[in-house]
Amino acid sequence: MNYIWLLPLVPAAGAAINGLVGIRWFQRRVAAALACASMTAAFALAVFAAFDVGRVPDGREASLGFWIPPIPLATARGIQPFTVQWSLLIDPLASVMILIVTGIGLLIHIYATAYMNHEPRGGYARFFCYMNLFCAFMLLLVLGANFPVMFIGWEGVGLCSYLLIGFWYEKTTAASAGLKAFLVNRIGDWGFLLGMLAVFFTFATMDFRALAAQAGTWPIETSHFGTLSVICLLLFVGATGKSAQIPLFVWLPDAMAGPTPVSALIHAATMVTAGVYMVARNAVLFSHAPLVLTIVAIVGALTALMAATIALAQNDIKRVLAYSTVSQLGYMFLAAGVGAFSAAMFHLMTHAFFKALLFLAAGVVIHSLAGEQDMRRMGGLKRYLPVTFVTMMIGALALAGIPPLSGFFSKDEILLRAFETNRLLWLLGSLTAVLTAFYMFRLIALTFYGAYRGPAHSAEWRGPQEPAGAMTVPLMALAIGAIVAGFIGIPAALGGRNAFERFLAPSFAQTRALATHQAASPHLDASPAQAGALMLFAALLAILGIAAAWRFYVDRPGVTARLASRWPGLDALLRNKYYVDEFYGAIVVRSTLASARGLWRFDRRVIDGAVNAWGWSTRILAWLSYMFDKVAVDGLVNAVGRGAGEGSAAVRRGQTGLVQNYALLIVLGVCVFLTAYLIAR
Amino acid sequence: MQLFPITPYHYLLLGAALFALGVIGVMVRRNIIILFMSIELMLNAVNLNLVAFSRLHGHVVGQVFALFIVAVAAAEAAVGLGILLAFYRNKETLNIDEMNLLKG
Numbered sequence: 118m119n120y121i122w123l124l125p126l127v128p129a130a131g132a133a134i135n136g137l138v139g140i141r142w143f144q145r146r147v148a149a150a151l152a153c154a155s156m157t158a159a160f161a162l163a164v165f166a167a168f169d170v171g172r173v174p175d176g177r178e179a180s181l182g183f184w185i186p187p188i189p190l191a192t193a194r195g196i197q198p199f200t201v202q203w204s205l206l207i208d209p210l211a212s213v214m215i216l217i218v219t220g221i222g223l224l225i226h227i228y229a230t231a232y233m234n235h236e237p238r239g240g241y242a243r244f245f246c247y248m249n250l251f252c253a254f255m256l257l258l259v260l261g262a263n264f265p266v267m268f269i270g271w272e273g274v275g276l277c278s279y280l281l282i283g284f285w286y287e288k289t290t291a292a293s294a295g296l297k298a299f300l301v302n303r304i305g306d307w308g309f310l311l312g313m314l315a316v317f318f319t320f321a322t323m324d325f326r327a328l329a330a331q332a333g334t335w336p337i338e339t340s341h342f343g344t345l346s347v348i349c350l351l352l353f354v355g356a357t358g359k360s361a362q363i364p365l366f367v368w369l370p371d372a373m374a375g376p377t378p379v380s381a382l383i384h385a386a387t388m389v390t391a392g393v394y395m396v397a398r399n400a401v402l403f404s405h406a407p408l409v410l411t412i413v414a415i416v417g418a419l420t421a422l423m424a425a426t427i428a429l430a431q432n433d434i435k436r437v438l439a440y441s442t443v444s445q446l447g448y449m450f451l452a453a454g455v456g457a458f459s460a461a462m463f464h465l466m467t468h469a470f471f472k473a474l475l476f477l478a479a480g481v482v483i484h485s486l487a488g489e490q491d492m493r494r495m496g497g498l499k500r501y502l503p504v505t506f507v508t509m510m511i512g513a514l515a516l517a518g519i520p521p522l523s524g525f526f527s528k529d530e531i532l533l534r535a536f537e538t539n540r541l542l543w544l545l546g547s548l549t550a551v552l553t554a555f556y557m558f559r560l561i562a563l564t565f566y567g568a569y570r571g572p573a574h575s576a577e578w579r580g581p582q583e584p585a586g587a588m589t590v591p592l593m594a595l596a597i598g599a600i601v602a603g604f605i606g607i608p609a610a611l612g613g614r615n616a617f618e619r620f621l622a623p624s625f626a627q628t629r630a631l632a633t634h635q636a637a638s639p640h641l642d643a644s645p646a647q648a649g650a651l652m653l654f655a656a657l658l659a660i661l662g663i664a665a666a667w668r669f670y671v672d673r674p675g676v677t678a679r680l681a682s683r684w685p686g687l688d689a690l691l692r693n694k695y696y697v698d699e700f701y702g703a704i705v706v707r708s709t710l711a712s713a714r715g716l717w718r719f720d721r722r723v724i725d726g727a728v729n730a731w732g733w734s735t736r737i738l739a740w741l742s743y744m745f746d747k748v749a750v751d752g753l754v755n756a757v758g759r760g761a762g763e764g765s766a767a768v769r770r771g772q773t774g775l776v777q778n779y780a781l782l783i784v785l786g787v788c789v790f791l792t793a794y795l796i797a798r
Numbered sequence: 799m800q801l802f803p804i805t806p807y808h809y810l811l812l813g814a815a816l817f818a819l820g821v822i823g824v825m826v827r828r829n830i831i832i833l834f835m836s837i838e839l840m841l842n843a844v845n846l847n848l849v850a851f852s853r854l855h856g857h858v859v860g861q862v863f864a865l866f867i868v869a870v871a872a873a874e875a876a877v878g879l880g881i882l883l884a885f886y887r888n889k890e891t892l893n894i895d896e897m898n899l900l901k902g
Binding site: 774 | 895898
């Protein structure tokens with residue numbers, strides 16, 4: 118079954134071609150067609166694979182051989198071979214994710230072909246290269262059969278997120294938002310990596326299935342914080358980074374500096390759900406650590422509530438959606454935390470539809486107003502953008518949880534399971550549900566209702582206009598998804614079969630057995646009547662939120678200003694997002710910068726000082742050596758030379774240079790020799 | 799008619815006289831061309847001696863030697879005159895007292 122390898126490879130090939138060749142040479146149409154074609158192929162493969170999983174619910178594993186051949190390493194169980202295989206695992210859980218990634222990814226790619234059209238040609242191809250690369254890494258993350266392969270995808274999507282947030286890197290805000298996302302994610306990745314290593318140390322394997330099989334035999338750590346709890350907590354730290362939960366959620370709102378299709382694909386539908394997916398993938402591990410699950414649930418619920426309150430006071434349309442995403446991810450963790458992993462995955466799936474839809478619709482709004490993102494300068498767009506209005510309305514209703522749209526079913530499932538586990542968590546979730554409906558309809562009201570407050574029409578610009586089909590068709594497709602996606606998980610209380618949960622059941626089989634095994638823990642199963650009442654209550658909450666928003670922003674637009682002036686502190690608190698960024702800036706960033714500056718000073722003073730001292734001592738030594746050369750060695754040579762010169766001065770006088778003198782001397786010499794010869798004879 | 803027989807010794811005497819003339823010329827004259835001519839005189843005095851000894855000893859080698867010397871002297875004269883000409887172009891004088899480039 119090696120064809121599942123093609124799933125990440127097809128988008129990767131698209132990215133490689135667009136990146137290596139396309140940026141320089143491809144026309145827009147070619148780059149866009151290539152990216153969309155690779156996504157279409159991946160989607161087809163994903164559908165095929167999902168059908169295959171339907172037939173073989175235990176899933177299939179495919180291995181392409183060793184990445185790291187066995188190395189003996191010390192673990193808690195003695196020396197064990199450390200080995201990593203390039204293996205992918207496709208089971209019901211993974212198949213849901215690949216369908217989301219490739220299906221919604223394809224729609225967003227199509228949308229982006231029109232949305233990015235005013236980019237220069239090279240940037241256009243670069244954008245699609247990054248998008249395809251993101252999908253490739255996301256598929257690798259989802260399909261990885263062990264922690265290291267998943268981690269490659271995990272880091273790869275982080276990289277693509279960074280590249281795409283900072284896509285308009287000439288803008289300082291975009292570049293620094295990318296950096297912030299990357300750095301905050303690194304903190305989470307630190308936990309994830311430690312968790313991974315702890316898994317290997319404890320179990321001597323990093324393969325998800327082998328891990329689940331082994332962990333399944335361990336006792337459940339109900340009362341003490343043991344090894345499994347530590348591992349799960351570390352893994353959850355990784356999840357909070359990637360899925361923007363307290364305390365690491367600060368990067369996601371800033372990530373809206375990227376192009377809107379990126380926000381829809383990466384920061385709403387897929388990458389940010391990777392944390393939820395990872396927790397679900399290790400459901401057996403987590404269900405052995407109920408204390409950590411409680412932490413997960415509390416963090417999720419608090420994040421959901423906090424982000425929803427912040428979203429109330431934001432004026433940037435994309436930021437409202439970003440905080441909404443944080444809030445909805447909180448719901449998913451709440452679900453995972455109460456042990457309802459399949460409910461978390463259900464909400465992940467429905468959320469992917471309606472949040473991608475909302476982002477894409479917001480993109481249309483922003484486009485039609487020539488880049489305006491402030492909702493205070495929108496208004497009355499219903500007349501101009503009818504298709505966008507209808508689809509965005511569907512998305513907002515789905516998000517608010519109005520039956521029978523998809524969000525209702527998934528959110529209700531989560532609230533029901535929270536109700537069964539802990540009433541306080543359910544209360545937080547319900548409160549969030551009201552706020553969610555409120556801020557979504559505040560957004561709708563400010564954007565589509567009231568008077569038009571956008572830029573004035575002129576001769577060149579004839580007001581906001583519905584865009585081309587490439588942008589509206591994905592909106593309509595996602596709207597249909599947002600309507601019908603819930604029907605695959607109609608709960609038993611409404612006479613449904615919850616097909617989604619049954620489809621996922623093989624992936625969570627061991628967890629289920631665990632839950633029944635855990636009979637001792639207080640588990641308040643709601644009766645069908647209770648469940649029905651809760652459902653009605655949830656729907657009423659959503660309607661209440663919508664009605665309140667309607668009253669505040671459509672009927673009496675002045676009320677909010679009066680409320681804000683009555684509680685200026687609360688208004689400022691929400692408007693400034695609880696000052697979390699400022700708090701981190703003061704505590705983390707400043708201390709980091711201070712310590713960096715301290716280290717810099719240490720470098721300057723001590724290390725540079727030592728280097729400079731060494732340099733100076735060398736210079737002094739060199740000067741001494743130079744002086745010795747100059748005085749002693751040169752002096753000796755010069756003395757020899759001068760002695761020779763002065764000694765020869767006397768002799769030099771004989772050298773007159775006059776030939777006749779020499780000749781005279783020769784003759785005299787001959788005469789002397791002749792005389793001596795004659796006398797001696 | 800012969801006043802007295804001319805023996806090789808007379809030739810040797812003539813050679814010695816010519817050589818002495820050459821030496822004196824080299825030492826006392828200032829004009830470099832005269833000097834050059836005096837050197838030629840000494841050379842040919844030696845030639846005369848060689849021929850005289852050849853006759854005295856009845857051996858032809860001396861005469862051969864003399865002929866070689868004449869040929870070499872011709873070459874040497876050409877080289878010498880060339881040097882003189884170059885020197886004159888440089889210094890515009892033929893006075894030997896002004897040729898003291900080798901002075902130490």
